[in-house]
Amino acid sequence: MSSNSSGKIFNFNTWGESHGKAIGCVVDGVPSKIELSEEDIQIYLNKRRPGQSKFTTQRKETDQVEILSGVFEGKTTGHPISLLINNEDQKTKDYSDIKDIFRPGHADYTYWSKYGIRDYRGGGRSSARETAMRVAAGAVARKVIWGKINNKIKITGALIQIGNSKINYDNWNESQIHKNQFFSPDEKIITEWEDLITQARKDGSSLGAIIEIRVSGVPAGLGEPIYDKLDSDIAKALMTINAVKGVEIGNGFGSVNEDGKTNVDEMSIKDGKPTFLSNNNGGILGGISSGQDIICRFVVKPTSSISTERKTIDINLQETTISTKGRHDPCVGIRAVPVGEAMIATTIADHILRFL
């Protein structure tokens, strides 16, 4: 029942600290005879990798993944797949400024309350660096999904809001998403977002963001009543991502304003097959996929590490202040896009293996 692992059949656990020797994960439950190479994983890691844009952290990591087990002659064997990334940029810098201080908004105080000890270097285990391994596990999950169902299942994440600036859904163009540094499907908003982030940095502050993920091609029948519903597993998976404070499916919180008559997603027959006249429920009914697109969103709070001085306390219960210098994402929500995709991929892979 390790709290460092996720998934029941398709299962992965992660280990490692931000500035330890390495980070890694063990992916288990992968069926045999699926083609898998380091390159299959690397392409997703590269999307999340830090240091690629002036709008994200400048930490330098090549994040080269290594497969240590579970793959033989290019195919999975049915045994655990151990993945490892060395931490390159772990130079022993001087941590004396944060060693004994709890950074507000971070897990410093709560980890210390729980464990009485903490690896203060870069947040240690609570660092978002851990999410690199989620992306790696998510890449394996996609191969499982494609191998067990078909490669028409597509998982697409996009940034839809930064601060109070929201995309225009009419401009949604999926092909744009990977052509800009924000994973935005709306190219018209990009200049506005660049300005917002530049301004937040100047102000010594940071911004929140909302990410939407759509999954198409999912068969009806995924999900388990009552306590492992597909949507509750999605909610859990997304809420485990650092700085996430809310999750919704379909109309989500907007449901409160809907009329019962239209919200039910009426059904009809098209080409001899069941079809729906709308998708207010985000592709999930009673916790089980309906065959429609799965649509979910999650919100990422503004980055807690900012250059403006904030009040806090230290481990000796003395009041003090802190401000964060150096390389930090002014909007962690941006790099959360590939992480969110990965969590959805692992959740769906898990439910596919439970269903078959």
Add this chain to the structure above:
Amino acid sequence: MSSNSSGKIFNFNTWGESHGKAIGCVVDGVPSKIELSEEDIQIYLNKRRPGQSKFTTQRKETDQVEILSGVFEGKTTGHPISLLINNEDQKTKDYSDIKDIFRPGHADYTYWSKYGIRDYRGGGRSSARETAMRVAAGAVARKVIWGKINNKIKITGALIQIGNSKINYDNWNESQIHKNQFFSPDEKIITEWEDLITQARKDGSSLGAIIEIRVSGVPAGLGEPIYDKLDSDIAKALMTINAVKGVEIGNGFGSVNEDGKTNVDEMSIKDGKPTFLSNNNGGILGGISSGQDIICRFVVKPTSSISTERKTIDINLQETTISTKGRHDPCVGIRAVPVGEAMIATTIADHILRFL
């Protein structure tokens, strides 16, 4: 890994269908020597019981719970506590009108896709009747929480919005919550809500709602990194409740509009103890409780069973229509309040037992 159970150490599973002989649950992981009687559970069941108000379903159930095991001479023994409620109002009515038809917005079509068979009587396993047993398990959870920590831990749910009518937080009065049929903390909104529901019924429609739950007195240190965070377990637990489409913690989706400077919840020392200057994070940082009040919200979509005729299909893939006659909640969100409280109680009890 049963999908009908919830929790790792404090664990309960539920069984039973809406119109079967009985419903029940088995609560396990309860420490020994905690006082527990049927009355301790009944008081919570009575809050959720149907047929109590003209604003909820008219199904008649006394919902009398029976303890069949795990309690000896008034105290828990450390062994599984089996709880059972007989279904009284299960008279074989004529189901021929819905027997072969998928009610839109419900789990009928997805269950049929998954299982190829379904107990169509009142929704069978997917009925919200199952939530009675959650409330029972939640009552046991509260006894565990009080027994292991202290009885200052308080879990309070309230309805804060029906349709587009939201309470005024300035009117929040906890003592009001159980004095009205809506679990509203704001007595001034009650007439408005009565009118809204009466109108929705007249229109053959239904309404959504938002529930807020606050937990006070929780010690710092509950929650497990990385994949069993307290907030991700809360998100999952609430999302398993019928008709819930979104969950948020603290500022939740509102975080996107927050400024990083204020959102971090600065810390200081008060009376020699760590304290926070705000609670934007809803009492959870890095997935672990900070000792502040835990604050979360969830949204319940408008009831799918409405009297207006809706388009749908049947199991023979023929187009048809359906409208729901009879006893249904026009706003299922109301009775979700005690259910949400119960899910929070079981989640916290579980994390308390993991922590100790």
Add this chain to the structure above:
Amino acid sequence: MSSNSSGKIFNFNTWGESHGKAIGCVVDGVPSKIELSEEDIQIYLNKRRPGQSKFTTQRKETDQVEILSGVFEGKTTGHPISLLINNEDQKTKDYSDIKDIFRPGHADYTYWSKYGIRDYRGGGRSSARETAMRVAAGAVARKVIWGKINNKIKITGALIQIGNSKINYDNWNESQIHKNQFFSPDEKIITEWEDLITQARKDGSSLGAIIEIRVSGVPAGLGEPIYDKLDSDIAKALMTINAVKGVEIGNGFGSVNEDGKTNVDEMSIKDGKPTFLSNNNGGILGGISSGQDIICRFVVKPTSSISTERKTIDINLQETTISTKGRHDPCVGIRAVPVGEAMIATTIADHILRFL
């Protein structure tokens, strides 16, 4: 992670005490559309039922099982199957003689050490009465096995030794097993066993026994490396039965005397299919079924409740003595035969569902 449940996908948990209101279990993970009736379960319960022979306990229980959920119109629905047996013979007899005394050889002292409270009536939760629900779950498991593979899979338990009196394997006749009160496959040994038990009773003592279980028709490929091997899951399952002190597979402890040359079970081809020239490994290699018969054995210690006075202590840490009056099995190993079969059935059902 309830310790009162067994199995990962085919999963059942049990609840109830020897002299409580009822005992029961919830069987989960059963695929939908399998025919199941109370009668399907009752036939196995009747084999284990007490009061049927002068060689077993005289407790009177009809052990009528009731299905409370998960079956609709004679077929499983994919939802939890709740089974219940009322305790009929739970008349409040006077327990003052054992209320405060630890019966040696039983769980009285260890339960008290662990929980600080115990239901002393008939052993409470630690009573072998709990095994009735295993037999019920085992009956459901057989239906699953037959439904998912075919009904050629046969699970046959037999008593092969009482005290130092062992059957002659040359006399093994499967059709005999259910024609005598001992589940003996060797009818020639029955008089000897009757005499042994009569004598043990006269001596105020009891006898141990060894049970062998054979499973034929199992496909190759069941079992999961490394820590859920089929044989390790069998070992665990059998060791959970009351009074069991050892488990072995194939040649078992006899392997120590085998020669490596013959013990390897050479292979050849017969009718175009892989076949083995011997079965020293009991049908399991590397934790995975080979397609040969699975053969395992377990030992049941002599009943601890005997009429001869034994030294013990009470809860006040005073020395005292105890002797057991009344209805007790002089050789609990006899009634362990259907229980052992049931545990093998549930273990195999679980691995079949994991494999498919």
Add this chain to the structure above:
Amino acid sequence: MSSNSSGKIFNFNTWGESHGKAIGCVVDGVPSKIELSEEDIQIYLNKRRPGQSKFTTQRKETDQVEILSGVFEGKTTGHPISLLINNEDQKTKDYSDIKDIFRPGHADYTYWSKYGIRDYRGGGRSSARETAMRVAAGAVARKVIWGKINNKIKITGALIQIGNSKINYDNWNESQIHKNQFFSPDEKIITEWEDLITQARKDGSSLGAIIEIRVSGVPAGLGEPIYDKLDSDIAKALMTINAVKGVEIGNGFGSVNEDGKTNVDEMSIKDGKPTFLSNNNGGILGGISSGQDIICRFVVKPTSSISTERKTIDINLQETTISTKGRHDPCVGIRAVPVGEAMIATTIADHILRFL
């Protein structure tokens, strides 16, 4: 529910193949602030390491363990501890002789039946090389046991029988165990065992063995009824070790010959504390530790890799023969001693953490 992991709270999973890049494990559930160094682990690995004696395999591995995470400034942090050993002796030798052939007595045929693919190099995942990581996890478990209870808990394994040559219990001398290559507590039997093994090798054969493990200093109350009994968890843990075919507790299979009167382990009071007049039950009653020494035994079958030619088949279902050249243990039971100790250590650590 990964089948490559063991334990519920103290949990470890292993990964890696015999001739892959590396083997490793992730140990989770370790409380914070326990001192742990690579040296603490290495001392146990050195006991199991191959190539140390002419009576075990000549494979050359230094088995140097590396801690990659979860330890900060010499102490555990409460986060996953990732351990890694590089496979040094993985030189690409020519495997064409066994590539397509199923070695009888091994997992080759069953893995192939299950997965349809196998890493044939040295047995791949099914190799006993995996047990190195169990020993590493066991070393961590001992630190947990000592840290949570005290360092008087002692886990001692010894070889008590090779082939039909059994130690004389009267010669049991614990200090001898680590002074000879057989982990024998009886120094008088060593010459005999040397001769036996030399002869088995000459004969192109191999020998089985029995190992006994004793645990002293365990408090009463460890173990969980009904399906996670301490003895059933021990049985499972030991049965997962390669080539193990039987497990017993206390008198074990010998119980069948015991008299119920003596077998019950009478109790009395000594120095004001409960004590037992015998230990036929091996320190466990009703699945829960009694405070007496825990005593268990397991049998290891004769090594299946022998130099004598054996009949078998290949993946094309053709009959063929095989004989094993080179470095193999003539009696794998010898090196199973530290592995058995490790599995007992991890099982007890797990139950200690569940109990506290």
